Each structure stands twice: as structure tokens, then as C-alpha cells.
Amino acid sequence: MSAIAIALQASGDVAQARSTFCVGIIVAATCGASVIYGIERWSLAKQTAVHFAVMVCTVLPALLASGWFPLDDFWGVALVVAVFLGTGAVLWTLFALIGLRTRRPR
Numbered sequence: 001m002s003a004i005a006i007a008l009q010a011s012g013d014v015a016q017a018r019s020t021f022c023v024g025i026i027v028a029a030t031c032g033a034s035v036i037y038g039i040e041r042w043s044l045a046k047q048t049a050v051h052f053a054v055m056v057c058t059v060l061p062a063l064l065a066s067g068w069f070p071l072d073d074f075w076g077v078a079l080v081v082a083v084f085l086g087t088g089a090v091l092w093t094l095f096a097l098i099g100l101r102t103r104r105p106r
Contacts, residue, residue, distance in 0.1 A: 015067055022066035029058035037099075048092065060084050 033054040037047050063080050070076040
């Protein structure tokens with residue numbers, strides 16, 4: 001994604017370059033942090049808290065920098081935070097249900 005963003009930047013398409021770079025950060029952070037849920041000695045609460053902290057430090061700034069949302073006032077920033085929290089809650093719930101359903105007894 002970084003190479004594509006650099007090529008877009010070089011071609012003069014700054015908005016698309018920024019957007020592509022932010023998508024790369026979001027995908028890399030999300031995929032990279034997913035291994036947290038594989039640490040079996042941690043409780044689900046600890047896994048969730050650490051994963052959330054990583055997302056706050058990576059995905060949330062990427063969303064704010066992406067240019068996808070108007071950030072002219074408080075409500076624009078509030079929208080980004082709401083989308084971040086809402087999407088995270090839905091995905092966490094979905095994957096928790098899938099994990100519970102596919103968990104094999106030990």
C-alpha cells in the first residue's frame with residue numbers, strides 16, 4: 001500500500017495517496033494486532049484492552065488523517081470517534097461469536 005501511495009503522490013494525486021496510505025496503516029495495524037487474541041494465558045478482557053489500546057494509537061489517528069471525514073468542528077471529530085467505536089464493537093462482537101461457535105473443547 002505504501003508503494004501505491006508513493007506512486008499516487010508522485011503523480012500528483014495527494015488525496016488518493018493519503019487515503020491509500022491510511023488504508024495501509026489500518027490494515028497493517030488490524031492484522032498485526034489480531035495476534036493478541038492468540039495469547040492464551042491472557043484473559044479475554046486483557047486481550048481486548050491491549051487490542052483496543054493498539055487500535056486507539058494506530059487506527060484512530062489514521063482515520064483522522066485520512067481525509068474521509070470533515071474535521072471542521074467538534075461534531076466531525078465526534079463522528080470519527082463514533083465510527084471507530086461502533087465499527088470496533090460490531091467487529092469484536094461478530095468475531096467473539098464466531099470464536100465461541102468454533103471453539104473446540106480441550
